[in-house]
Amino acid sequence: MTKQDLINFCLSLPSVYEDYPFDSVKDGTEWAVMRHKKNKKSFALIYIRNDRLCVNLKCEPNEADFLRGIFCDVIPAYHMNKTHWNTVFTDGDVPDEEIKNMIIKSYNLIKPKETKRI
Numbered sequence: 001m002t003k004q005d006l007i008n009f010c011l012s013l014p015s016v017y018e019d020y021p022f023d024s025v026k027d028g029t030e031w032a033v034m035r036h037k038k039n040k041k042s043f044a045l046i047y048i049r050n051d052r053l054c055v056n057l058k059c060e061p062n063e064a065d066f067l068r069g070i071f072c073d074v075i076p077a078y079h080m081n082k083t084h085w086n087t088v089f090t091d092g093d094v095p096d097e098e099i100k101n102m103i104i105k106s107y108n109l110i111k112p113k114e115t116k117r118i
Contacts, residue, residue, distance in 0.1 A: 016035065033045050057102050
């Protein structure tokens with residue numbers, strides 16, 4: 001998957017927008033932050049680190065540990081809370097479909113909860 005593939009997949013989810021909140025870097029390594037429009041929470045941070053495309057994704061703590069145990073290219077998240085976030089290297093042993101599933105799970109963890117009206 002390319003950086004644009006990841007961004008496009010994230011944008012296909014409801015009420016998502018692309019943000020670049022950090023200082024821009026002219027060599028194309030800026031961080032794309034994917035957020036929910038309603039609460040502005042981020043669920044995917046897409047960037048290049050050590051010449052490798054990465055995406056930081058939110059996870060349930062037990063699932064984060066499980067994924068780190070089965071994939072070499074899933075590690076505790078770079079610059080994030082290591083309990084709730086993983087970094088996934090997209091060019092490694094994690095299949096594209098699994099990365100998409102991780103993105104969807106991350107999105108579901110941050111999307112606003114629907115309130116019931118009485």
